[in-house]
Amino acid sequence: MNIALLGYGKMGKTIEEIAINRGHEIVLKVEQDISNYKVEENKIDVAIDFSIPGAAFNNITTCFRKSIPVVCGTTGWLDHLDEAKEICLKNDSAFLYASNFSVGVNIFFELNKKLASMMQGMEDYSVNIEEIHHTQKLDAPSGTAITLANQIKEIGTHFKGWKLDKKEDHFIPIFAKREENVPGTHTVSYVSEIDSIEIKHTANSRLGFALGAVLAAEFLHNKKGIFSMKDVLSGLLQDNV
Template sequence: MNIALIGYGRMGKAIEEILIQRGHDVVLKISRTPLPEELKNIDVAIEFSKPEYAFDNLKVLLENKVATICGTTGWLENQDEVNKLAITNNTAFLYASNFSLGVNLFFELNQVLARMMNKYRNEYQINLEEIHHTQKLDAPSGTAITIAEGIIENTTYKTWSMEENSQEIIPIEAKRIENVPGTHIVQYTSDVDTIEISHTAHSRKGFALGAVIAAEWIWNKEGIFTMKDVLELN
């Protein structure tokens, strides 16, 4: 495939390495919004930029009928509009807060545990913690938000917050520590014990490989997809 990398930071470079290993051609790699004339003959675009640039990037890509996967977090107030652009232009779009295979399995495990623990809301206090490198701009992480949403969908919790803590709110704590690729912890704590599940990334390679697998999967498709579709977790 001919691939465009929109966002050529550390993640973009990790993705490029895997793309080349798997026989793909990286024909465009930029850290700005692409121009329409740069998108000719692009099979799939992989967008890993910054929250403030993501919507403009996605708008140009989808208006030019480029199938796109996006791993940038912090822009989801525009997600409905982006989805409509993909459908209107008969192309494909896939957003994931995290492309790691392990994290997406963790999402599923989190939902199963949430359903089990909902019966014991009065006995256990929930807490969600995420730890990332100091260069990560958004907090909480998109992955932490996805985890919280998975809990909300399967329990009587109403929302999440980094500032409030009540019976209907999932508290999220975000920490920034040098050289931490990403750790997410869900805890249920009572007076007598703690139940905990966690995912710890050891490097960016897991995220990068998942992004490449998603790009390979989305090629020549139309519609709105998630990593559940890619990994057949539906």
């Protein structure tokens, strides 16, 4: 495939390495904002956006208007996600957004839903989420932490949503920390006076995120519509049967 990289920071460079190793070609590299670049859609099969919150919506919708499918892992712009999906469908393009492309994290999401379901009715336990990332991460909390909180909220109907760095009745607290050289660690904890239960995912490098993004791009190639990493994982499982 011919791939456009929208966002050419540390993640973009890691994606480039993995994509080339898998036989793909990088035909466009955008530092952050696509506005200053000439996009020739006939040479681009899929775009992968890991840019910045302020540029993501314009990057994505510019591609849609040229019928270029987009895989997006940028967080911090999701107030415009529904609008982006509408523009995608209107232009007969394809879109796959994920708060985290790591295959391991997406397994972690399924564990989170299962544990949340099991903890229903356990009123002695309070839930909280902690996320730790590198100091260059611009948004807080992480998109992955928000996904975890939203999954718990959907299962636990007494939750109204989440709050950043504070505890409040009927809200799931997310505690965000920024430390040097931490690719990403997420912990979901249920705590009572008697004991604690937790599940945790620790990324050892960016390779898992980057590989997942390339797998998503391979999945999205020649498709139309809105997809998720669950669709990618289902395809991988079918291929391995």
